[in-house]
Amino acid sequence: MALLFKSDVDRPDSWIPALRTALPGMEVRKWPEVGDPAEIDYALVWQPPEGFLASLPHLKAILSIGAGIDHLTRDPKLPRHLPLVRMVEPGLTSGMTEFVVMQSLFHHRRLLDYLDQQDRKVWRELAPVAAWQRRVGVMGLGELGADAVDRLVRLRFDVAGWSRSRRALPGAACFAGQEELPAFLARSDILVCLLPLTEETDSILNAQLFAQLPKGACVINVGRGEHLVEQDLLAALETGQIDSATLDVFRDEPLPPDSPFWSHPRVVVTPHIASMTIPETAAEAMAEAIRTLEAGGTPPGLVDLARGY
Numbered sequence: 001m002a003l004l005f006k007s008d009v010d011r012p013d014s015w016i017p018a019l020r021t022a023l024p025g026m027e028v029r030k031w032p033e034v035g036d037p038a039e040i041d042y043a044l045v046w047q048p049p050e051g052f053l054a055s056l057p058h059l060k061a062i063l064s065i066g067a068g069i070d071h072l073t074r075d076p077k078l079p080r081h082l083p084l085v086r087m088v089e090p091g092l093t094s095g096m097t098e099f100v101v102m103q104s105l106f107h108h109r110r111l112l113d114y115l116d117q118q119d120r121k122v123w124r125e126l127a128p129v130a131a132w133q134r135r136v137g138v139m140g141l142g143e144l145g146a147d148a149v150d151r152l153v154r155l156r157f158d159v160a161g162w163s164r165s166r167r168a169l170p171g172a173a174c175f176a177g178q179e180e181l182p183a184f185l186a187r188s189d190i191l192v193c194l195l196p197l198t199e200e201t202d203s204i205l206n207a208q209l210f211a212q213l214p215k216g217a218c219v220i221n222v223g224r225g226e227h228l229v230e231q232d233l234l235a236a237l238e239t240g241q242i243d244s245a246t247l248d249v250f251r252d253e254p255l256p257p258d259s260p261f262w263s264h265p266r267v268v269v270t271p272h273i274a275s276m277t278i279p280e281t282a283a284e285a286m287a288e289a290i291r292t293l294e295a296g297g298t299p300p301g302l303v304d305l306a307r308g309y
């Protein structure tokens with residue numbers, strides 16, 4: 001059996017040995033040295049070229065290096081009949097929770113204001129707000145969102161989550177579906193987007209949604225750039241409806257030099273690093289997924305393409 005690894009951003013010198021250790025007996029090949037395409041059973045990929053997966057005639061399953069699968073579904077030739085397994089692994093989850101907690105605390109403790117004061121050599125205390133007085137709302141309560149909620153609850157924030165189907169998370173108020181979105185938004189001083197990109201969630205962070213948040217709310221987008229209507233956020237920052245934002249993902253990546261976000265005083269920009277797949281733990285997770293598929297089972301992260309995530 002052979003597995004092909006393809007990514008231009010993940011380091012093969014860490015991944016290939018980790019995969020060989022986790023999958024003894026599997027031949028691991030590194031793009032672009034595909035060899036005979038008919039010998040590839042599994043493809044572990046990030047942003048493969050359009051049509052490439054369809055060119056592997058005996059492929060048994062597609063494994064996504066990322067939790068998101070939009071890098072695959074945008075390929076019109078994606079072999080949609082094959083099982084598609086997205087990344088579910090502890091390194092990615094804990095990295096995302098670190099980032100969400102860090103940015104929630106950053107905005108909660110008004111670090112942008114204190115950095116501005118430092119620039120101006122101003123020594124002034126700003127009115128404190130306790131964590132339990134700060135309402136954090138997490139959109140998306142899957143692998144990543146649920147773990148972030150758990151940590152935010154433990155930090156004593158007043159936490160709510162929103163998902164498609166009803167979830168129950170200890171210590172957090174759970175909202176579900178379009179009909180409960182307004183109530184969820186009305187109590188989100190800090191809004192975190194951890195949704196997958198689907199037809200339903202594309203451009204969900206727009207002017208109409210911002211207007212439903214409490215005035216002066218903060219937005220943390222760690223889902224996908226396409227979730228955000230950038231002009232609507234800029235306008236909401238201008239009026240003060242949104243006080244500040246952290247943006248890790250963008251419609252155009254790398255973020256173009258002329259993007260107004262680079263120099264916006266109320267926006268933190270990071271280069272799609274909120275979390276990254278960790279080769280050692282991810283290789284184990286993918287090896288387990290392959291064993292489960294070979295045994296005819298359902299691995300964690302098996303995507304429902306009809307649902308879109």
Ligand code: NDP
Pocket residue numbers: 066067068069092096139140141142143144145162163164165166167177194195196197198200201222223224248249272273274275276309
């Ligand atoms: P999951 O599939 O585990 O969770 C998705 C969650 O979103 C579920 O709770 C789901 O609801 C909810 N959801 C989906 N569609 C809707 C909808 N229309 N309305 C309301 N809720 C909806 O995904 P993960 O948690 O693993 O990952 C989430 C996303 O995070 C990825 O798709 C990716 O885009 C992004 N990501 C970003 C990274 C970065 O570095 N910036 C790193 C890793 C991931 P339900 O529970 O009912 O199914």
Ligand code: OXD
Pocket residue numbers: 065066067068069087275276277
């Ligand atoms: C992912 C990502 O989807 O890194 O895992 O964006």
